[in-house]
Amino acid sequence: MRKWTLLFLAAMLAAMGITYSPAYAANTAFRLGADRAEVTAGDSVQLTVSGTGLLDVYGYEAVVTYDSDKWTFVSARNALPKGNAGESAGFAITPVTASNKVTFAFTKVGKIAGVGGDQPLAVFTFQARKAGIAAFTLSSVKVVHADVTADKFSPALQANVLVKPGDGSGSLSIYGQVNAGGALAVELGQADVLQAIQSATNGKLRISVRPENGQSFRNVEVTLPVDIVLKEGARIREIVVDTGLAVMTIPVDPARGVLSSGSRKLTLTAGKVDSSSLTSSVRNLIGNAQVFDFKLSVDGVALGALNGRPISVEVPYTLKTGEHPGQVVAYFIGGDGRPEVVKNASYRPSSGTVTFKPEHFSQYAAMYAGISFEDLTGFxxxxxxxxxxxxxxxxxxxxxxxxxxxxxxxxxxxxxxxxxxxxxxxxxxxxxxxxxxxxxxxxxxxxxxxxxxxxxxxxxxxxxxxxxxxxxxxxxxxxxxxxxxxxxxxxxxxxxxxxxxxxxxxxxxxxxxxxxxxxxxxxxxxxxxxxxxxxxxxxxxxxxxxxxxxxx
Known part of the structure; x- marks a missing residue:
């Protein structure tokens, strides 16, 4: 994939006799601009790569370097305008990231003219992870023209953005790559968690996990160091992990919770269960409701039964017309395949989620019960x-x-x-x-x-x-x-x-x-x-x- 991306324009156009033409490049220059000079840790910034004095641009490849310790790459998209209304959208390769560098390539499609003048080329989005001043650098740009000639540039342009400490929410957002099997796995470092702890004032350490480039996924695994959290004592009371599929809240209470005073690493897993793997009785009960499978391990030891140790889980549920919030419930599906209602489940209209406190980490589904009685008139x-x-x-x-x-x-x-x-x-x-x-x-x-x-x-x-x-x-x-x-x-x-x-x-x-x-x-x-x-x-x-x- 990397080789294909880096040679994307060459592979498609060099085969047609592409040559490099310094004449095209004589009056061309580039700019790298950030939409914000200051952001707060957890916020996003957009960097626009644009050119001046462009001539007949048919495609391009742009390379941006950044401090991967302070920033997480989120996405890249084409910004080169169409030459006319009937022109196709063109073709872009999924951005390729390697260490502190991201490469993005785009080309128009068909026998059409390129675009000239002062034009935007691409927009890169990054999310701030840590406080400090960080520079982005436009390392190189390759421009391909409609006549299958090309120009190479090494502008070395920089854009500086100041990242201020968090807003006190103790929030940390982490992005990861989704593999071919639809799984997303991220592991937080000590420095990541410490940054969120230092900005927390409400006793909650919030972690949000999302896929890069908005990719869809069915399973997610989040691993984080908890020894650094336990050292904070009463300052951090809960770890709230939004996996993108479900939200899990883990109390930081060595006396009553799943974390002991010597715990070092916590791993949470959430996944969508294929309905074909469920028993017929479960399928008949839940209908089209999505079943989620949850797992939790501390220092590599999986915990099934929670034995009264308090953990809460939120899963999405869309309330349909005519449904009453009080009848939205959750079901636990045990190893024997038999469903069991979770009595403490409740629907939250503000978030469109069902919250419950499980007794086991296993499979669960949110659904509508639809109970009614004929003799409640007058009551x-x-x-x-x-x-x-x-x-x-x-x-x-x-x-x-x-x-x-x-x-x-x-x-x-x-x-x-x-x-x-x-x-x-x-x-x-x-x-x-x-x-x-x-x-x-x-x-x-x-x-x-x-x-x-x-x-x-x-x-x-x-x-x-x-x-x-x-x-x-x-x-x-x-x-x-x-x-x-x-x-x-x-x-x-x-x-x-x-x-x-x-x-x-x-x-x-x-x-x-x-x-x-x-x-x-x-x-x-x-x-x-x-x-x-x-x-x-x-x-x-x-x-x-x-x-x-x-x-x-």
Missing amino acids: AWAQESVEALAAREIIAGTGSGAFQPNRSVTRAEFIRMLMGAADLIDDQAKSTFADVKAGAWYASAIASAQQLGIVKGKSDGTFGINDPITRQDMAVMIYKAAEVLKADLGTGTSAAAFSDQAAVSGYAAEAVRAMQRSGLIQGMGNGKFEPKAQANRAQAAVILYKLLTLLK
Whole structure:
């Protein structure tokens, strides 16, 4: 490819008898101009190669050298105008980069005249990587004329651009070449990461990976040194890597995260999965949704199960007409090929992405659930919550397209929904409540809640699995679960206390006040909370969806 590019004009035109003609070059000169004299690290600059006194230019080759430590080459394009409206666009070779040099070549096509006078030839785009003054040099230009003669020039022209430190966002953009298999791989150096760290003020180190020349790709691998990040301590709390396919956020927390105090290198991989490799059940479920495969390794050791270590992933999703954001979900596709809904997934309209916290690094897809129930008329205030929870398989209908929103909720039903929404169910947990039968649909949820201190049961040693749950007990369970999850309930609103606050049992008083301030629970429309009234399925759904939203 390199030989073809460098000999591009000669190979096509020299075969026609090309000769070099100093007469053409007598009054020709060149310019190298930058569109900006100053940029900030991470910004782009465009360099235009232009000529004056040009004669009959049919094609050219331009070579620009640059400081590859301070700049990343992004793209090059032709700027030579057409001689007439009917002229074809011509033909350009993909730019060839080698060390600190980039070569770009273009030719017109067909038996047409060249262009003369003062004309732009090519535009090169570079992105700033580091602060400092850096020079670009137009090393050489070869010009080919329509009469198959050519001129060679060595102008050695320079354009200086000042790169200022970053804007405090801790942002670093890296460009890489896509190989023949559609894969993009980049590895950041210590100096690259240090530059971004020094400009970070919000605790986030942001890294953006993009292909040179806007090439399409299906797989991307990003490797970066993390020992230098860990040395910064609390200054850098998160590493945010935008791979161009998905965004992955890695907390910098040796105590709880995937990075330990001795970690040196982190590698993230994202790729588009060919649908033909999926099982028929997965294809039937997701339809045309794109499946992504994610991998993570630290110091060469691959991590599959994350075991509660917090990582978030964003994948693109375009909301279609008539779709409701709450029903956009993500599915985990395990090694056995069975899809499993990710309960914490949420759609972000501002970015057009679905964000979720995976339990495994494997295959995932974002899709629309399309859940609806026929008996929610009169419950518009609860419809979004009901359908969103059903889309995440946290609640279910009662058959024949019904939800029965006004039906009371048993204590077993509610704790099963709560623990599922909070993703706190431990299948190995054991309960000591007399009425909890091992293996029952509610057993693991109740046992997990008991183990975590979310429920204590009744004085007779039972849980009361079939008892309708009261509004105050519902508040207590949610409050305790929020404590386990370390959810920030905040101070919320300054609304007046419920007029029947005195009727709230002592064990529930703190929980009810906290839930009211946070906005997770509301009164019954008359200023009262009605603590001992039975909660119905619609009310439970609204509160649980608020909690789920808070946890995101």
